[in-house]
Amino acid sequence: MNKSFEGYESSSSGKAVPRSLQVADQLRESILSGGIPPGERVNEVQLSQRLGVSRTPTRAALHALAAEGLLDYETNRGFTVREYSPQSVAEGYEIRAVLEGLACRLAAARPPDPKVTALFEDALALGDDVVAGFEGTTAQMEAYRQSNVLFHTAVITAADNQMLEDTLRLALARPATSLRNIVSFSQNPVRRRHDDHHRIYDAIRAGDGWRAELLMREHVTSVKYNELERRPAR
Amino acid sequence: MNKSFEGYESSSSGKAVPRSLQVADQLRESILSGGIPPGERVNEVQLSQRLGVSRTPTRAALHALAAEGLLDYETNRGFTVREYSPQSVAEGYEIRAVLEGLACRLAAARPPDPKVTALFEDALALGDDVVAGFEGTTAQMEAYRQSNVLFHTAVITAADNQMLEDTLRLALARPATSLRNIVSFSQNPVRRRHDDHHRIYDAIRAGDGWRAELLMREHVTSVKYNELERRPAR
DNA sequence: CCAGCCTAAAGTGCGCACACTTTGCGCATC
DNA sequence: GATGCGCAAAGTGTGCGCACTTTAGGCTGG
Incomplete structure (x- = not known):
């Protein structure tokens, strides 16, 4: 597969x-x-x-x-x-939220792995660059999208669990729930989300699974509300 | 042929x-x-x-x-x-825990539906019967297993979300993580788990999503520890 | 005796044909 | 004009055969 x-x-x-x-x-x-x-x-x-x-x-x-x-x-x-109701899509983000939150908790419980560390730091470095001079150009949006994919992928890799990986892949392979689907590209949301990424990584590195889980849940949930705002009823 | x-x-x-x-x-x-x-x-x-x-x-x-x-x-x-490591199996229960917890939260947020109510009450009634005179006979164990399946199925139905249903079905269709896999049949665990079911249903009916979610998470997580105890290393 | 090659057997990849089911449309009937 | 009815076309279900890839021995040269 x-x-x-x-x-x-x-x-x-x-x-x-x-x-x-x-x-x-x-x-x-x-x-x-x-x-x-x-x-x-x-x-x-x-x-x-x-x-x-x-x-x-x-x-x-x-x-x-x-x-x-x-x-x-x-x-x-x-x-x-298959058709998914707008409500269903919203709840798709809830699924992502709890699963990626779980991934963070598991990741925090693992001893640090150099390869995983590299993944995180690459993702964050790319994000740092984008955020530094963010003006909303197409290239920057694309770069941010990529850093987002890299970060979330790093989390899943860090959790190091086959079943979770499978389950998440399924949850992510849905219209409008995909990682690539960055909802808002205005400056503040991008900065805020990137800051979330840093905090999540800090919590994982510090072994604080509880904080990492909650941060990730809120991080993903906030995207849900952005999405709902953007497409009120459809 | x-x-x-x-x-x-x-x-x-x-x-x-x-x-x-x-x-x-x-x-x-x-x-x-x-x-x-x-x-x-x-x-x-x-x-x-x-x-x-x-x-x-x-x-x-x-x-x-x-x-x-x-x-x-x-x-x-x-x-x-596919092979699943024992660790992987344990984390399969974590996945169930967060997903079924989410299902409880969503279920609690919904207006009560007579059909769903019937599902819950059938499941609980069957469980009540079994627990009342539980002696660990094969027939009783089978009946408890069935009431367990019914209850968890009711929760998923109550959450009424296609994506969550798909995701959970996948997470449940794993060796050793299946709903049918009742770990301990001794009297107290059965009573306790059945009591959990009642509390979870109460919380859902009361619209207390937070309580329902936490109860379900603990409910499933406890099974994980039972399972780990039963098959220490393998 | 071991390593490497070569070949035949086993196994997968896929096109194709035909049987059975569903669908859509025109015609007869009321 | 509405309602079935029936037949033909479209579409799915599945068996089958051949091409290509992998695998497992056996053979040969070192």
Whole structure:
């Protein structure tokens, strides 16, 4: 299975990537980016032709995405893109909040690992740079987005738990709940969120799991409220 | 041997269940019950023959279970049963604890729904009966197990959130983390856990999300410690 | 006797064909 | 004009075969 959170499964790795995985990745991307509207039926034959593969790998991908919860499946009727109510999306952030909070608590309980430390410090350093001269340019927003992904990925890595990783990947692979989805790019929210990152890392490093957990919960929950503000009813 | 011995035509619904789903269910059951040891490779052809179906539905099921996290997948090497370290299992309970805690908080925030109320009261009534004259007989243990499943299912239903339901289902579908896995059947633990259930329900009904969340977290966490005690190192 | 290569067997990747189910539309009936 | 009815087209379910990759021995040269 694809083990990256925001991963591009580059075919340049030398390994031949099976079509079934390619189809799964492309389809996932289409769904997450809204390219295929929720509720729409996914036709095996059409999808196969559009992607230039036969039905067999397509079917494998569809079954996988259904197991991930991105698609609904009905016998003899095929797959449809699952719909999530706005309320459901909001509660998706709650899920992220408690799970990433747990990840912080577990991370704080672990002895420091140089590799993990490097991940955190890279993420924070990138964020520091962005925040220093933040003016809201596209490049800066992209850089901040990246530092955000790096930081949250570092937390998950630091927790070092396969099941949590799986569970979180599922929770993150939802429209509008993704890590890439930075809600507000105005200066103060960005500064504040970056400051949160520093505090969370400090708490983890200090072994203060309780503080790290609460900080992360609030950190993610605040994004939920930003999101709700941005799209009041939809 | 195609459709030779399919006696029942799916008694409940009359719908034909696709082989791919049947295979997925059987395989999931085998894995969860330990019938296939962790780390073992799953051979498509052998599995297909054992279940009397062709490779096609088998492949679909394998891809689905891989997406669920029960199997690992490697290109051109196929599927293996995922291994979970004892530590991982322990942290599986942590995941359950925070997620079911969240479910309780959400449930408490909802207006009461008669159907949900009925679910809770059925589960609790069954538990009351069992606890009343508990002697540890097999039938009683089975009944308690059932009341436990019913109660936790009621909580998830009460939270009424598709994403949370998906996420929890995944977290519960793990060896040793399953709801069915009642660790201790001695009298006091059973009484205590059943009392927890009552308190949790009271808190939800009273709209006290904070109390409900904390009670559930402790409730599940205590099972983790029981489990760790029971299988010290392994 | 060991290391490395070479080859055959085993196993996965995937296209394809055909059976069965669902869906949509036109026609007959009331 | 509304309501079924039935048939054909579209779509899913699954068996099957062949190409390509991995794996496991056995053989050969050092």
